[in-house]
Amino acid sequence: MDLALVGIGKIARDQHVPSLDASPDWKLAATISRHGSVDGVEQFTSFEQFLDARQDIRVVSLCLPPVPRFDYAVQAIATGRHVMLEKPPGASVAECQKLLAMARAQGVALYATWHSREAAMVDAARDWLAGQKLRKLTVTWQEDVRRWHPGQDWIWEPGGLGVFDPGINALSIVTKLLPDALHLSAAELITPENRQCPIAAKLRFAHPHGADIRADFDWRKEGDQIWRIEAETDSGRMTLDAGGAQLSINGVPQQSDSAALSGEYPRLYARFAELVASGSCDVDLAPLRHVADAFMIGRREITAPFHE
Amino acid sequence: MDLALVGIGKIARDQHVPSLDASPDWKLAATISRHGSVDGVEQFTSFEQFLDARQDIRVVSLCLPPVPRFDYAVQAIATGRHVMLEKPPGASVAECQKLLAMARAQGVALYATWHSREAAMVDAARDWLAGQKLRKLTVTWQEDVRRWHPGQDWIWEPGGLGVFDPGINALSIVTKLLPDALHLSAAELITPENRQCPIAAKLRFAHPHGADIRADFDWRKEGDQIWRIEAETDSGRMTLDAGGAQLSINGVPQQSDSAALSGEYPRLYARFAELVASGSCDVDLAPLRHVADAFMIGRREITAPFHE
Numbered sequence: 225m226d227l228a229l230v231g232i233g234k235i236a237r238d239q240h241v242p243s244l245d246a247s248p249d250w251k252l253a254a255t256i257s258r259h260g261s262v263d264g265v266e267q268f269t270s271f272e273q274f275l276d277a278r279q280d281i282r283v284v285s286l287c288l289p290p291v292p293r294f295d296y297a298v299q300a301i302a303t304g305r306h307v308m309l310e311k312p313p314g315a316s317v318a319e320c321q322k323l324l325a326m327a328r329a330q331g332v333a334l335y336a337t338w339h340s341r342e343a344a345m346v347d348a349a350r351d352w353l354a355g356q357k358l359r360k361l362t363v364t365w366q367e368d369v370r371r372w373h374p375g376q377d378w379i380w381e382p383g384g385l386g387v388f389d390p391g392i393n394a395l396s397i398v399t400k401l402l403p404d405a406l407h408l409s410a411a412e413l414i415t416p417e418n419r420q421c422p423i424a425a426k427l428r429f430a431h432p433h434g435a436d437i438r439a440d441f442d443w444r445k446e447g448d449q450i451w452r453i454e455a456e457t458d459s460g461r462m463t464l465d466a467g468g469a470q471l472s473i474n475g476v477p478q479q480s481d482s483a484a485l486s487g488e489y490p491r492l493y494a495r496f497a498e499l500v501a502s503g504s505c506d507v508d509l510a511p512l513r514h515v516a517d518a519f520m521i522g523r524r525e526i527t528a529p530f531h532e
Numbered sequence: 533m534d535l536a537l538v539g540i541g542k543i544a545r546d547q548h549v550p551s552l553d554a555s556p557d558w559k560l561a562a563t564i565s566r567h568g569s570v571d572g573v574e575q576f577t578s579f580e581q582f583l584d585a586r587q588d589i590r591v592v593s594l595c596l597p598p599v600p601r602f603d604y605a606v607q608a609i610a611t612g613r614h615v616m617l618e619k620p621p622g623a624s625v626a627e628c629q630k631l632l633a634m635a636r637a638q639g640v641a642l643y644a645t646w647h648s649r650e651a652a653m654v655d656a657a658r659d660w661l662a663g664q665k666l667r668k669l670t671v672t673w674q675e676d677v678r679r680w681h682p683g684q685d686w687i688w689e690p691g692g693l694g695v696f697d698p699g700i701n702a703l704s705i706v707t708k709l710l711p712d713a714l715h716l717s718a719a720e721l722i723t724p725e726n727r728q729c730p731i732a733a734k735l736r737f738a739h740p741h742g743a744d745i746r747a748d749f750d751w752r753k754e755g756d757q758i759w760r761i762e763a764e765t766d767s768g769r770m771t772l773d774a775g776g777a778q779l780s781i782n783g784v785p786q787q788s789d790s791a792a793l794s795g796e797y798p799r800l801y802a803r804f805a806e807l808v809a810s811g812s813c814d815v816d817l818a819p820l821r822h823v824a825d826a827f828m829i830g831r832r833e834i835t836a837p838f839h840e
Contacts, residue, residue, distance in 0.1 A: 315828075317821050318822060322715050383828070404633065517626055520623075
């Protein structure tokens with residue numbers, strides 16, 4: 225199936241384009257971007273122009289930042305296109321719910337992707353946790369913003385989410401491991417005095433059986449980067465590391481099955497092909513709701529200014 | 533039916549107790565409060581003690597601030613009590629969803645009340661707007677925090693919502709007037725440098741047909757207080773004033789029908805009696821979702837410190 229990719233930036237080049245090239249389901253038939261393009265693929269700078277000129281392309285994937293993405297999604301759905309959304313699916317929970325209602329009314333597929341949920345060992349971690357009594361779960365998500373988000377000023381602006389941009393990846397895994405179990409009970413949001421969004425956050429969640437659930441997001445980590453979820457249950461310990469790519473249980477590294485090894489974005493695009501075939505929607509807003517709750521109930525602390 | 537009231541503060545004395553006294557459905561049979569009590573009504577200071585001692589009382593109404601309220605609601609639902617929640621229904625969207633899931637599993641009634649929706653002229657305003665093409669809707673909700681929230685330090689703390697504590701009343705009306713139509717597109721949150729929550733906020737909403745929707749919440753208003761929603765449509769103008777108690781259409785004041793005149797809290801308790809009779813839930817989280825979205829995408833401005 226032909227697909228158009230909107231927003232040709234770092235994530236599009238690093239992940240979307242290679243995954244589409246390798247996919248048996250998809251052909252990248254057009255790009256829409258003010259600045260970027262992909263060699264050998266028809267290029268548009270105006271989305272309206274694309275929608276009008278290529279009515280044969282019924283599927284679009286949106287890799288824009290969350291704030292501008294909504295208007296593109298509305299236009300795409302209104303013209304009957306199936307739509308895939310990068311994470312987070314929108315700037316606000318209400319706008320995502322509106323897109324979902326629109327997609328259902330139009331009968332098109334809408335897929336709010338959470339790429340970290342497709343990391344190689346997340347399913348195995350979820351299967352191991354299922355049915356066990358959880359005592360403690362600790363998320364440590366610490367990376368260097370200068371390394372991973374160079375020049376991305378939008379990420380510090382209202383709606384850019386700051387350290388929750390990577391942190392929501394952790395929350396997308398946690399809400400897959402423990403569906404519907406958690407709600408935020410307290411948060412600290414550490415924000416540079418010259419920025420709108422936090423550079424670090426500490427979260428505590430309430431769990432129905434009293435398990436101790438915490439998350440520590442920090443964008444000031446130099447050297448080794450940490451994307452780790454550790455859990456203690458009544459029968460042992462697990463560490464899901466490297467953003468979900470590695471799993472050890474009671475200290476023993478686990479092997480993934482071969483299907484899980486295909487990679488995060490190839491798995492997203494395979495799932496999207498299924499959704500388009502059936503015209504159905506997969507929009508789980510739980511990670512974004514937790515982030516909105518953190519902004520609403522979080523205690524703000526101001527810290528030193530951040531300059532890139 | 534016997535009912536227990538938890539949290540005997542200003543709102544309980546001003547609204548809940550008189551409404552219960554006047555109700556044909558309810559008898560105030562117990563109070564639970566660390567400090568307050570009601571003459572002639574059995575008084576508990578511990579909720580656990582109440583739950584244990586008065587197993588005959590199957591209905592509780594919670595008038596605590598939102599942050600501590602959750603634990604009371606969980607205990608009440610877990611022991612099979614029907615529960616009514618003051619607004620806002622919780623500190624976070626996720627905790628409210630958890631209460632709703634618990635209530636459904638237990639088969640008890642859960643009612644997330646929005647008292648401003650029951651103001652005398654709100655239904656008439658909704659009926660007038662229905663089917664018209666909206667051009668503009670402006671919310672002005674300006675009051676003096678010193679007059680309405682004396683000594684309420686919790687309202688400035690994380691989860692207390694600041695000026696959104698009254699502002700959510702306006703949003704509860706707007707989401708009744710225009711169900712599912714809006715999502716927040718931008719917000720400014722003006723916050724005193726010595727407080728966690730905003731003292732003023734300006735909101736803009738996106739509307740599917742491009743109507744201009746704004747809200748202006750301010751806690752620094754002295755003199756005349758303003759709780760007003762104005763709308764312009766293709767066929768005229770309406771002003772819903774005094775928090776929903778007064779309506780004029782094209783400058784002509786409207787009369788309410790007699791049922792609407794019974795008062796906000798009497799209407800809430802009459803509705804709650806219906807919900808308890810059928811064991812059903814009425815939990816609309818749209819106003820709280822808009823507030824969470826405002827905290828997430830709002831631009832923060834720091835203003836002069838606030839001292840009471």
